[in-house]
Amino acid sequence: MEIIPAIDISDGKCVRLFQGKKGTETIYYEDPLDALNYWKKIGAKRLHFIDLDGAWGSNTNKQILRKMIRQTDSQIHVQVGGGIRTIEDAESLIDLGADRVIVGTMAIKTPQNITILSNKIGSEHLVVALDYKNGRVATHGWTQQSNKDPFSFGKKIGEYGAGFILFSAIESDGAFTGPDFTNIEKMVNSVSTPILAAGGIRNEEDLDKLYDIGVHGAVIGKAFYEKKIEPSILKKSKYKNKGI
Known part of the structure; x- marks a missing residue:
């Protein structure tokens, strides 16, 4: 099982939100490059970069995000999301050096683009984000609710051509309430597409349970x-990243 440290960026800083709500930012690094360098020293093999402002429709972090991608090396694979609204956006990030791109809003609004993008960059480089609350998938940085059921849509994602599903319980994110194990297990058992779980992870016991799921x-x-x-x-053997 991959353990993937996250670097979320808002207003040029490394932050975390509470339940995905704008205005609840806790700043952990004034400069996200310091966070990147920290994880480099630790020896992380994969990192998760999210442009929160991009997800909310702003280009504020575009340059710092691109700089961060350029400063990773062959030892670190990065997956990048937040505000990727077009096929061209996704391709440019792959060309810059990202290993995986994460698309959410685009996948929900124009699912045919998943297939087009998969054919262009390869399914192994494409993650579809299913961020859910009250049984429905959210879009636009979790600010809007779609009519999509995550499980019904999740079953189609592999057919569309994505290599991974990022499955996030919005109400658990940053809340230390524990992952939504019931729905994570349901998703794992509903689809053949590999699942990346996010939201609410508190401790190693939570990770052990996700591993068992x-x-x-x-x-x-x-x-x-x-x-x-x-x-x-x-460094734990069962958590060493696959496919690196």
């Missing part, structure tokens, strides 16, 4: 930055 990866932000989980966990 069978998720491909776990994205961790606040639990690392608040020292609830030690970064040394990245």
